[in-house]
Amino acid sequence: MTNPAIEAFVQEANDILETLEDQLLELEGSSDPAQVDAVFRALHTIKGSGSMFGFTRLSQFTHHFETAFDLIREGKLAIDGKLIDLSLKARDTMRRFVDLGGDNAEADQLSEAAEVKNLVAALQSLTNVTSAPETTEEGASQAGAASEIAVFDIWFKPAADDLRNGLRPDLLLGELEDLGDVTHRLDLTAVPSLEKLEPLQCYAAWAVTLTGATTEEAIKDVFIFADDSELEITKHEPPVAASEPELTTKTVAADKGKSNKTTAPIRVDSGRLDEVMDRLGELVIAQARLNQVTTRLADPMLEAVTEDIERLLTGLRDTTLSIRMMPIETVFGKFRRVVRDLSAELNKDIKLVTKGGETEIDKNVIDKLSEPLVHMIRNAIDHGVETREGRIEANKPEHGTVILSANQEGGEVLISLEDDGRGLNTEAIRARAIERGLLDANATPTEQELHQFIFAPGFSTAKELTSISGRGVGMDAVKTTVDSLRGNFKVHSQPGQGTKVTLHLPVSLAIIDGMLVRLGSDVFVIPLSAVQECVELDTLETNRESGRSMLRIRETLVPFLDLVDVFNYPESKDTRRRVVIVRAGNAPLGLIVDDILGQNQTVIKALSVYHRDVEGFAGATILGDGTVALIIDTAIMIRRALQQAKAQEAPSKYVAAGGH
Known part of the structure; x- marks a missing residue:
């Protein structure tokens, strides 16, 4: 069974790598310190969390990449085209490690591949800086501050679900040891009595003392992936003067998240969204049937309930569609x-x-x-x-x-x-x-x-x-x-x-506004977005222009197709027929139908595997009375009209390329 925590890490890592590519390309034209910090944090997150979730090869490779951007932050390495080229290649390699799903034979093989070794060597050659370029006074002071020995008291308490979700405090403590000398104590004061204890919940906390030439920001970076945990850092400058106050920073997830709980993003599999859309489509169809029943019964109380349901369903439809929408x-x-x-x-x-x-x-x-x-x-x-x-x-x-x-x-x-x-x-x-x-x-x-x-x-x-x-x-x-x-x-x-x-x-493939038209006793749907206008056929002049069937609409000749002929229906007995003028690109076309029945919110259903090759239809829908209506593909109809028109032209031979 796949570990949900590892799945979450892979998704998170892929999202970070998508953003990382844009950040690197942004840096090519500038050396924005904020952008450099963003890249460093992204690399540090993947390195730390990769080690935590069993992606050691990814973590080891990312370390070389991270080192380069650490030097850039310190003003010891300049950004140029060569660095960006290497960084983009390194980012692609990180994606390959992520796709391999963790430490396995394939990850070992990739790590030993010549191209990866050459990339690591190139990154190492960039990071072997023997002398730092001139820095600003601010940069010099920051570098000096980072080299001073300091003592940090750290109190860290994972969120209740962190261990169940794959958090490894032992690995975090190992990262702290890379920053200096560490002593730590396990705090179990929050553990409840046995009858109240939840086996999968974390009650432990860690009190850590770290001594080394590091910074508070570097310590926070260790816990960057544990952003729901409680973290308290107290810095002591040795020796601590009596007149100098302690510098204390406290980050508590419970306080930090109060304003974000209602807007925090939740990952949802796209397949589930498709299922929700299917259910919504069924609701739209059921609501259309309810409208028909309400109209037939003419019950005022039922009409009021139906209006409420329609209003609520419209809101639900708009909200659900907005969930599927992405910039x-x-x-x-x-x-x-x-x-x-x-x-x-x-x-x-x-x-x-x-x-x-x-x-x-x-x-x-x-x-x-x-x-x-x-x-x-x-x-x-x-x-x-x-x-x-x-x-x-x-x-x-x-x-x-x-x-x-x-x-x-x-x-x-x-x-x-x-x-x-x-x-x-x-x-x-x-x-x-x-x-x-x-x-x-x-x-x-x-x-x-x-x-x-x-x-x-x-x-x-x-x-x-x-x-x-x-x-x-x-x-x-x-x-x-x-x-x-x-x-x-x-x-x-x-x-x-x-x-x-x-x-x-x-805009959407799921629900569209459609125009219902009739041929004989059957109903078809034309996407409303393609409809330009509707006119009475008996008010129009039809003639032949260069062998082509044309309608004259306000001094403009428009080619037309009689859908009775297209779909092999018996000759229409309606005396007053209608023309729906549709357009795809710059090409207008008149579709002659027996009647126009009105507009309808159309839920698109794909045709079965046995009917998908039937040309001229974009799908089907279920109407309020339970009957099935086919959705006409206007683009294909226009292409068919162009092909027929060109075939009728003499003596020229012309076969349309299929454009709209």
């Missing part, structure tokens, strides 16, 4: 390292700018975004941004810029990646599309239509195959992921100015 910065932060490494590999000076990181989106969407965004960034840096020489020749700044931004518009989150590079080469795209048989040589697609070919499977204009690009799988992966998230994208590019790719994604 997109959690994804954006990962790409600073990607840009840094690619810039070095390609010998390009590129700066990543992020905007709108506070924009929130469903965690399930975030989990699927990392890979497509990495492909987009790699494409922008490799194909888009010029070399330093090329930028100078084009009268641009030597350093290129990649902007990653996010903002919310209604029920959608828009994520844009923009570079200031050379822009898309439409002629090269056209030539490659003709070469692969995707475009007839005599066809005249628009620039926007040509841009969509970059998302076709295996499509690439790269002349050489490199470790970064050339196989044509990157942007195809972007399209596949965006389609699976019920999103779409659009591309805007200007020669010599750069390219901007914008992803349109739903």
Whole structure:
């Protein structure tokens, strides 16, 4: 059985390492003492708690990393590009030790690996400082204070659940011994009588006297992972003058945590959140059925209860959805390292700018975004941004810029990646599309239509195959992921100015607002976020434009699909039919239905394994009367309309690349 305490440590360590990468990248452009302290505390936490939970190899490796930042804190080591490179590699190695799950044969093997030994040797060569650089008066006084012998009285009492959660006081005492001479006494005065004793609860405390050339902050760092424990430190300056007061610091978790108890984060497995969402979906469906029963019975008392339940359920829905929402910065932060490494590999000076990181989106969407965004960034840096020489020749700044931004518009989150590079080469795209048989040589697609070919499977204009690009799988992966998230994208590019790719994604994948439409006796759902307007069919003019079926709406021609034909229904007998105008990106499309029934809060259910390959549907939902309604995938409908329209055009041959 897996130890819950070790699982908690692994999760905590991974969180610290995620933050550590950002902190190291921040230090590359500055030497902020507060940031240096934050890095040191992170390393000290992992080193100490790693030893406590059986990750000795991790702790031993981290010690070398920690030593370097201890020297930086003391002003004996400067931060430069070489140190940041080594630190990032060391951070990656720490992640590998954590992933191995503790001391085992694999951890021993990794510790003895040549790359790890070389990294340790490089860190040691940096930390063997023979002379310290000049320091400020404040730094000199701090260094002098740290070297003075002092006596510290330490009283430490673990929280009641600490031992059960894996805390090892013996290891903490061992760390104190590294700081100086230690004597300690076990305090058992809080142990209750036998009938009141809880076997799994900690009642012991330790009284410790430490003598050495250390500081109060260094002692606190030993207990940094035991942040729920009671800690009292009293410092004596030897010899203690009678006129000098003692310097005392007391940290008691019971007092410290009073204001934070209601806001302290709790780790919850994402699977449990998914289960909560499923139950909430069932509640939404049941509430819709209750509404129908209430309307049919017309009982005032039942109506009042139903309104209360609906109000409470709406609040519960909003709260539950907010729990699943995460700031997109959690994804954006990962790409600073990607840009840094690619810039070095390609010998390009590129700066990543992020905007709108506070924009929130469903965690399930975030989990699927990392890979497509990495492909987009790699494409922008490799194909888009010029070399330093090329930028100078084009009268641009030597350093290129990649902007990653996010903002919310209604029920959608828009994520844009923009570079200031050379822009898309439409002629090269056209030539490659003709070469692969995707475009007839005599066809005249628009620039926007040509841009969509970059998302076709295996499509690439790269002349050489490199470790970064050339196989044509990157942007195809972007399209596949965006389609699976019920999103779409659009591309805007200007020669010599750069390219901007914008992803349109739903805020949530669980519950959406939908429009109910009818075909014959069956009901379908169209996502409300895709609906632009609804109009009467008999008031519109339908005609054929270049062989295409079009609707004239306010002097604008809009292609349309009759869903009766799409889904092979019998010819409609309704005399007054409706048109729902939907949009994906810049492409509008009219969907002709028999009737519009109104709006509905739609709980999305995935189709079964036997029906997932049925094209045109994003899922299904259960209506208030218990019937099942299929959710129409508007992006696929628009793609189908474009394919039909191009197939009807003569004499040109044109096969759409699948973009929206």
